[in-house]
Amino acid sequence: xxxxxxxxxxxxxxxxxxxxxxxxxxxxxxxxxxxxxxxxxxxxxxxxxxxxxxxxxxxxxxxxxxxxxxxxxxxxxxxxxxxxxxxxxxxxxxxxxxxxxxxxxxxxxxxxxxxxxxx
Amino acid sequence: xxxxxxxxxxxxxxxxxxxxxxxxxxxxxxxxxxxxxxxxxxxxxxxxxxxxxxxxxxxxxxxxxxxxxxxxxxxxxxxxxxxxxxxxxxxxxxxxxxxxxxxxxxxxxxxxxxxxxxxxxxxxxxxxxxxxxxxxxxxxxxxxxxxxxxxxxxxxxxxxxxxxxxxxxxxxxxxxxxxxxxxxxxxxxxxxxxxxxxxxxxxxxxxxxxxxxxxxxxxxxxxxxxxxxxxxxxxxxxxxxxxxxxxxxxxxxxxxxxxxxxxxxxxxxxxxxxxxxxxxxxxxxxxxxxxxxxxxxxxxxxxxxxxxxxxxxxxxxxxxxxxxxxxxxxxxxxx
Numbered sequence: 001x002x003x004x005x006x007x008x009x010x011x012x013x014x015x016x017x018x019x020x021x022x023x024x025x026x027x028x029x030x031x032x033x034x035x036x037x038x039x040x041x042x043x044x045x046x047x048x049x050x051x052x053x054x055x056x057x058x059x060x061x062x063x064x065x066x067x068x069x070x071x072x073x074x075x076x077x078x079x080x081x082x083x084x085x086x087x088x089x090x091x092x093x094x095x096x097x098x099x100x101x102x103x104x105x106x107x108x109x110x111x112x113x114x115x116x117x118x119x
Numbered sequence: 120x121x122x123x124x125x126x127x128x129x130x131x132x133x134x135x136x137x138x139x140x141x142x143x144x145x146x147x148x149x150x151x152x153x154x155x156x157x158x159x160x161x162x163x164x165x166x167x168x169x170x171x172x173x174x175x176x177x178x179x180x181x182x183x184x185x186x187x188x189x190x191x192x193x194x195x196x197x198x199x200x201x202x203x204x205x206x207x208x209x210x211x212x213x214x215x216x217x218x219x220x221x222x223x224x225x226x227x228x229x230x231x232x233x234x235x236x237x238x239x240x241x242x243x244x245x246x247x248x249x250x251x252x253x254x255x256x257x258x259x260x261x262x263x264x265x266x267x268x269x270x271x272x273x274x275x276x277x278x279x280x281x282x283x284x285x286x287x288x289x290x291x292x293x294x295x296x297x298x299x300x301x302x303x304x305x306x307x308x309x310x311x312x313x314x315x316x317x318x319x320x321x322x323x324x325x326x327x328x329x330x331x332x333x334x335x336x337x338x339x340x341x342x343x344x345x346x347x348x349x350x351x352x353x354x355x356x357x358x359x360x361x362x363x364x365x366x367x368x369x370x371x372x373x374x375x376x377x378x379x380x381x382x383x384x385x386x387x388x389x390x391x392x393x394x395x396x397x398x399x400x401x402x403x404x405x406x407x408x409x410x411x412x413x414x415x416x417x418x419x420x421x422x423x424x425x426x427x428x429x430x431x432x433x434x435x436x437x438x439x440x441x442x443x444x445x446x447x448x449x450x451x452x453x454x
Binding site for chain 1: 152245248268
């Protein structure tokens with residue numbers, strides 16, 4: 001367990017070092033010429049931003065986020081069940097079916113309510 | 120896995136703590152994986168250019184190096200010498216951290232993928248869960264890039280990326296449950312060893328769901344909504360240039376490597392093939408490039424979907440299909 005965590009941290013550290021090194025190399029090699037227009041936000045020919053881009057976002061994103069959490073938790077339950085499925089057999093299958101059916105009913109309800117429609 | 124008995128004894132004799140031994144071996148392996156995937160990115164970018172050129176009846180890169188093989192090196196030098204533009208209103212930390220997060224998330228995911236018998240950095244017991252979970256941290260990087268840029272296109276690109284990747288995460292993970300049931304383990308090397316008969320034949324529905332949602336997960340065309348050029352300029356990476364942009368590109372290609380390698384491991388029998396065990400990595404490479412070619416072929420054949428079509432496909436087609444796959448597998452295995 002400890003050794004696995006060490007490996008993971010070393011991988012993250014190596015990735016971070018690569019990023020820092022490459023950005024440092026770019027700092028050495030780049031030619032810097034400042035101009036206001038270059039630093040301005042990319043929009044259709046405006047000198048500055050017309051309005052704040054951090055607007056209120058669509059409600060849909062939030063609902064899909066909620067649905068994702070529900071099914072992601074279901075997935076976490078399914079993984080250990082699948083690993084030991086061979087030794088448990090039919091009873092485990094039926095139990096898991098009940099569990100999935102409840103969630104599937106929820107998805108069907110969301111579908112019928114029109115929550116899954118994007119527009 | 121490489122910690123041999125002699126090494127441990129040597130460390131004990133000289134008073135080197137075990138964690139230091141582990142860390143130094145991990146460092147060597149991480150550098151090896153990094154150079155391997157760097158090489159992989161060079162090969163894949165060249166392959167992408169040549170395949171796309173071939174499909175569109177063009178020649179592709181021809182000038183830099185023999186047959187244009189050094190084109191990516193030239194591109195890298197160009198990106199390195201570019202000015203590090205930091206937009207006026209951008210958020211300092213979000214803007215800087217985003218490319219690093221995308222790159223590191225993709226790179227760390229490669230840790231558990233076995234490319235040959237015992238040729239794996241860390242063969243985790245939960246390897247499959249790890250390789251599904253860690254690379255998808257990149258979503259956070261994409262949102263950070265979109266939010267930090269203070270740009271409308273980037274903001275929308277980041278949000279779409281989040282919605283799409285999150286939606287396809289579910290069918291992707293559910294489609295491999297069938298494999299875990301058959302192999303009785305989530306350890307990737309055990310899954311490979313269990314495939315006397317390739318899982319693509321035992322799990323055809325699972326394979327299709329997995330391939331389609333993988334395409335969406337790594338933002339490849341036809342699912343490249345987050346950076347749809349025709350509507351969003353370049354999505355979340357609109358404001359990026361130079362090396363920071365290059366890291367997004369790296370992240371994307373490393374994610375492609377990981378996805379193709381995972382497809383080979385899960386469905387195509389990994390390193391198994393005729394001939395001695397020593398040929399394992401070669402068989403793996405052949406299958407790997409086959410899968411990559413199919414992914415590129417799809418990219419240059421199909422037009423882009425609309426965002427509502429993408430969401431519909433994920434929730435109304437792939438998710439029920441993945442659940443159906445689990446049901447069928449369970450029933451067949453119980454009988």
